[in-house]
Amino acid sequence: MTSHIAERGAFMRIGVECGGTFTDLVVLDDTGALRATAKVHSTPDDPSLAVIEALDRLPADLREEALLLHGSTVATNALLERRGPRLGLLVTRGFRDLLTLQRQDRDRMYDLRYVKPSPLVPRHLVREVDERITAAGEVAVALDDESVRHAVKELLAQDVTAIAVCLLHSYGNPAHERRVAELIASVAPDLPVSLSCSVAREFREYERTSTTAVDAFVRPAVAGYLSRLSDQAARRGITGLQVMQSNAGAVPVPVVTARPVTMLLSGPAAGVSGAVAVAEAGGLGDVVTMDMGGTSTDVALVVDGAPRLTPEVTVDGLPVRVPMVDITTVGAGGGSVVGVDSGGLLTVGPRSAGSRPGPACYGHGGELPTITDADAVLGLLGPRPLMAGRFALDLDAASAVFAPLATRLGRTVGEVAWSAHQLANVAMAGAIRVASVERGHDPRGLTLLAYGGAGPLHAAGVADELGMSRVVVAPHAGLASAYGLLVSGFRREFARTVLVASDTLDAARLRTVLDSVTEEAHAELAGQGVDPGSVSDGWSVDMRYAGQGFELSVPLPDDGPDRVGRLTTAFHELHARRFGHADPHAAVQVVTLRLSVTRPRPSVALPEVAHRPGAVPQECAVLEQGAPGTAVVLPRTALAPGATAAGPAIVTDDSSTAYVPSGWTATVDRATNLVLTRS
Numbered sequence: 146m147t148s149h150i151a152e153r154g155a156f157m158r159i160g161v162e163c164g165g166t167f168t169d170l171v172v173l174d175d176t177g178a179l180r181a182t183a184k185v186h187s188t189p190d191d192p193s194l195a196v197i198e199a200l201d202r203l204p205a206d207l208r209e210e211a212l213l214l215h216g217s218t219v220a221t222n223a224l225l226e227r228r229g230p231r232l233g234l235l236v237t238r239g240f241r242d243l244l245t246l247q248r249q250d251r252d253r254m255y256d257l258r259y260v261k262p263s264p265l266v267p268r269h270l271v272r273e274v275d276e277r278i279t280a281a282g283e284v285a286v287a288l289d290d291e292s293v294r295h296a297v298k299e300l301l302a303q304d305v306t307a308i309a310v311c312l313l314h315s316y317g318n319p320a321h322e323r324r325v326a327e328l329i330a331s332v333a334p335d336l337p338v339s340l341s342c343s344v345a346r347e348f349r350e351y352e353r354t355s356t357t358a359v360d361a362f363v364r365p366a367v368a369g370y371l372s373r374l375s376d377q378a379a380r381r382g383i384t385g386l387q388v389m390q391s392n393a394g395a396v397p398v399p400v401v402t403a404r405p406v407t408m409l410l411s412g413p414a415a416g417v418s419g420a421v422a423v424a425e426a427g428g429l430g431d432v433v434t435m436d437m438g439g440t441s442t443d444v445a446l447v448v449d450g451a452p453r454l455t456p457e458v459t460v461d462g463l464p465v466r467v468p469m470v471d472i473t474t475v476g477a478g479g480g481s482v483v484g485v486d487s488g489g490l491l492t493v494g495p496r497s498a499g500s501r502p503g504p505a506c507y508g509h510g511g512e513l514p515t516i517t518d519a520d521a522v523l524g525l526l527g528p529r530p531l532m533a534g535r536f537a538l539d540l541d542a543a544s545a546v547f548a549p550l551a552t553r554l555g556r557t558v559g560e561v562a563w564s565a566h567q568l569a570n571v572a573m574a575g576a577i578r579v580a581s582v583e584r585g586h587d588p589r590g591l592t593l594l595a596y597g598g599a600g601p602l603h604a605a606g607v608a609d610e611l612g613m614s615r616v617v618v619a620p621h622a623g624l625a626s627a628y629g630l631l632v633s634g635f636r637r638e639f640a641r642t643v644l645v646a647s648d649t650l651d652a653a654r655l656r657t658v659l660d661s662v663t664e665e666a667h668a669e670l671a672g673q674g675v676d677p678g679s680v681s682d683g684w685s686v687d688m689r690y691a692g693q694g695f696e697l698s699v700p701l702p703d704d705g706p707d708r709v710g711r712l713t714t715a716f717h718e719l720h721a722r723r724f725g726h727a728d729p730h731a732a733v734q735v736v737t738l739r740l741s742v743t744r745p746r747p748s749v750a751l752p753e754v755a756h757r758p759g760a761v762p763q764e765c766a767v768l769e770q771g772a773p774g775t776a777v778v779l780p781r782t783a784l785a786p787g788a789t790a791a792g793p794a795i796v797t798d799d800s801s802t803a804y805v806p807s808g809w810t811a812t813v814d815r816a817t818n819l820v821l822t823r824s
Contacts, residue, residue, distance in 0.1 A: 157211035158204075159383070161196050162415050162629035163218055166439025166480050166499060167598065168195035169800075172207055177750025181207055182624055184679065184800060186501065192217050193374045200381055209382040214630035215374065216389035216415040217812040220408040226463050227265075230365050232338070233305035234266040234358060235296055237313040237324060238273040247355035252462070256459055260460025265358045270303060272310070273384050274325070274431035275703040278643070280348075282317030301333060309361040311341040311354040314451050318560035319346070345405060346468045348642040352457065352466045357675075359465050360406035367405035369413070371398050391469035393418045393452060393629075394636020394743065399673045405468055407638075409460060412626060414470045415445040417452045418746075419629025420594050423619045426751050427816055432592045432617075433581055435573060435607065436626065437600035439480040439517075440497040441809035442578045443472045446595075453584065456698070456739075458686070468638040468739070473580045476570040479517040479599040483565040485553060489797055491561070495569045499756055505542040512534045514550060516569050520602055522562035524767035525804045527778050527795050555565075563771045570603055574610035585723045588613055596625035605821050609806075610690075616821040620754045620781075623800025634675055635680065639666040639740045645649035646690070647713045647733040655709060659684065662740050670742065683741040689714045691732040697723065698739065726742055754798070754817040757782040769793055769807060776804075784813045 161168065170183040172807035183202045188194040196215070200208060205662045225228055236243060242265035253259050274293050277286035300308065310331060315322045319342030329338050339361035345353045365413045377387050377400060387395045391410035402459040413436060420434040424447060436443045445454050455471040457464055476495025480503060484492050493516065498504055502511040505522045520526055521543040529537065544558055551558045581588045583746050595604035599617040608616050619625060641662045643650075666679035686699035696718050702711040713733050721727035759781035767776045776793035781803075790796065796819060803809045803819055810824045 148188060154350070157207050157209075157214045158631045158747075159200070159208070159211050160215075160415075160627040161199055162412050162626040162630060162785070163192045163195060164412060164438045164626070165189070165218070165441070165478070165497065165502065168192070168199055169624045170199040170202075171621070171624050171627040171631065171752075172203065172211075173631050173749055173752070177748075177752075179621075179752040180531065182621060182800065184623065184751070186503075189222065189499065192219055192222075193370060193377065196374060197377050198779050200378070205382065208493050210297040210383040210384045211382070212387065213378050213383045214261075214387045214389065214395055216411040216626060216630055217370070219276045219370045220363040220367050220395060220405055221410070221460065224359060224409070224463075228366065229265070230307035230461050231303075231305050232266050232270065232362055233300035233303070233308045233357065234271045235274055235293070235310045235312070235815075236271060237277060238275055240313060240350070241271045241273050243311075243351055244271070244358065247351060249773070253265045264355075265362050265463070266309065267817065270300060270305060272300060276312060276321045278314045278318050278321060279314065280314050280317060284320075288321045288324055290324070290328055293325050294332055295619075297329050297332045307337040307339075307361045307364060309341075309351075309354075309357045313350065315340075315342045316346045316348055316353070332763065337361065344404060345471045345640070346642070347456075347466060348644060349466070351466045356406060356466045358461070359391045359409075359463060360404065363408075364402075364405050369406055370404050371402060389418075389633060390606050390636065391467065392454060392636050392638055393421075393470050393633060395630065395633040396635060396637065397674060400637065400670075400675065401418075403673060407466060409465060409467070410469050410472060412765065413472050413474070415629040415633065416443065416626035417445045417447070417470050417472070417594060417629065418633040419619075419625045420445075420545075420596065421447055421450065421452060422593060422629070422632040422746070422751065423617070423625075424592075425820070427617065427814065429592050429594070429617065429819060431586070432594045433577055433588060435574065435577065435593055435595045435600050435604060436597040437595070437603060438478050438597045439503070439599075440476075440478045441474050441481075441495075441571050441581050442477050442497065442576060442597070442600075443474050444573070444580045445470055445472050446580045446808055448543045448586070448588060454698075455514065468640075469666050471580070471584075473576045474573050475576040475679050477537070478518065479515065480514050481548065481569065483514040483516065483519060483547075483561075485550060489554070489681055491550075491554070491564050491568060491571060491752045493565055501541040503545070505546040506538040506540060508539045508542065511542075512546060514543075514565070516565060516600065516624045517547055519562040519565040520599075522558060522768070523549055523764050524776070525567060525602055525795065526802055527797055528763060530731060543566070559768045560771050565605070567606070570606040570610055573607045577607065577611060584685065587760070592617055594619070594620040596801075598623040598801050601819070603804075605806050605809050608821075614823045618801075618819040618821070620752050621798065621800050623798075624802070628752065632746050632749050635675070635742075635744035637666070637670065638739065639742070640737050642737045643735055645735050646691070647709055647735050650709050650735050652708055658738055662738060666742055668738055669741040680742045680744050683743060684714060685739045686735055686738040686743070687739065688712075688730065689734050689736060690720075691734055696736050701738075751816060754784075756785040758785070759783075765795060767795075774807075786813050786815050786817060788813045
């Protein structure tokens with residue numbers, strides 16, 4: 146950890162991001178100066194323990210009256226590990242089997258043993274209530290209050306400790322769901338309840354029900370975690386806590402506890418937020434981010450300075466319909482285990498050694514070979530590498546765990562380690578193709594922005610796989626996600642499904658819906674302590690050709706003549722750009738209106754690497770392409786702006802290591818970014 150005592154009266158912003166292997170901390174003062182960093186082992190059983198350990202490493206005056214911004218996997222872990230309440234579900238009569246039936250599609254088409262993911266609510270804990278609302282939002286069958294009370298009492302008798310409510314077409318008219326919430330409160334005032342009209346006010350009954358169930362399932366874990374963390378932070382003098390959402394927006398605790406499903410991809414979204422700030426400051430244009438951590442690698446496409454959002458993701462086989470940063474994840478991280486499959490072929494991941502015991506070279510008892518061990522065997526971490534700038538790595542242990550694999554495959558330890566390194570690069574390149582090529586962008590025209598503890602080590606190799614010619618490694622790249630928390634602005638998403646033909650949607654009706662959504666959104670935010678006058682509203686529209694089963698999100702044109710016509714034209718143009726064709730004469734549907742309520746990100750300077758001249762370059766033996774060679778080893782602080790280093794070279798700092806292969810050259814720009822280009 147590096148630390149500098151703050152001047153009296155300076156306001157501190159502390160970013161803490163919990164990853165699968167490490168928990169990272171960054172402190173900036175109100176001038177944007179970097180005051181401290183820390184990296185500690187994550188504590189998966191209770192992530193708050195690692196957060197508190199990192200905070201306790203800070204001098205007290207850096208914590209006093211500071212704002213803590215936090216990203217965590219607590220919601221994701223609760224869902225993946227199925228650690229949650231005994232959950233009940235209330236649905237419209239006739240729809241009891243909605244979660245069990247799911248969809249007819251399947252992930253593994255030819256797997257005869259394929260079993261659909263288990264729903265969060267088993268069938269015997271689903272209860273039907275008497276009511277019916279039409280797709281137009283009209284009441285066809287009035288809500289029977291007694292059927293609700295009876296259903297709730299039955300679920301309580303089954304020891305249910307939380308309830309999700311998803312009634313048919315409640316996106317069009319939420320009155321029945323809101324009445325159900327009142328009735329539940331009259332029977333069990335302290336029972337946590339999630340309503341679909343508050344969680345995902347959109348059509349598609351299965352996805353909406355699944356999302357509401359996920360929200361109810363992770364609610365106790367998120368609420369308990371943030372309550373404990375708030376209390377512990379306050380004891381250390383911290384006066385404010387904000388939480389990163391999956392859409393890369395930071396919000397106060399009451400906002401996220403009211404809708405905890407928005408916290409599912411909190412950590413990865415923070416990294417993308419930091420990458421956007423780096424790209425904007427460097428004038429990089431369109432970039433693809435690569436965050437290689439200990440457990441996995443997350444990649445995202447940033448176009449015109451903004452990350453792409455997706456309206457739905459799948460987590461552990463369950464659809465979650467909440468706008469999130471469009472992140473593609475692959476199980477290739479520093480801790481990914483290297484093995485051999487039944488056909489005798491080398492494999493990488495998705496199993497991870499995690500933070501404990503971690504890779505063998507960490508010296509914590511790890512006995513399985515990992516990508517970090519492979520990089521150590523290859524010499525890519527330098528001659529005497531330190532983890533987090535403090536702990537010496539055991540290079541002999543790394544070689545020892547690869548020996549059995551080498552014997553089994555009839556190859557040398559170095560050859561197996563290089564193959565594992567390359568396999569990880571191929572896996573990450575595949576994820577980038579999904580994020581770019583499948584979204585209509587050629588990666589060869591993009592800049593690869595690499596961060597995370599292991600990202601800069603593999604970035605040039607991944608770029609080679611994709612034909613990319615430029616890689617940018619920001620200062621303190623291993624702490625980029627924690628830094629991203631500090632530059633994240635407020636953001637909330639609201640949606641309203643309308644399902645109308647575009648040629649029947651006149652300006653007056655459009656304005657009525659926009660005003661209704663805006664009024665409800667601002668009222669909700671005001672109730673959560675957010676001043677509606679401090680935010681900006683932005684609109685997009687999900688549209689499709691009639692008969693299609695998917696939508697494209699189109700920015701809503703400014704108000705003016707023929708607004709709907711301009712919107713429809715923009716849809717045709719986007720469809721042609723994305724899929725290579727469009728049909729201007731086909732009927733078009735306006736499906737869902739989306740409101741993004743945002744507040745600009747704070748004006749925080751990008752941290753730079755302080756130049757400290759006088760370091761003597763070292764040399765290190767490396768295995769490149771499986772052949773022995775020599776690389777120059779330089780601390781990043783030794784490279785002033787304008788300095789260059791031709792590969793093979795290893796550039797080290799306390800949070801990550803960058804590898805510059807043969808055929809590449811690294812240059813330090815004015816912002817102290819490390820820019821790698823093909824020689």
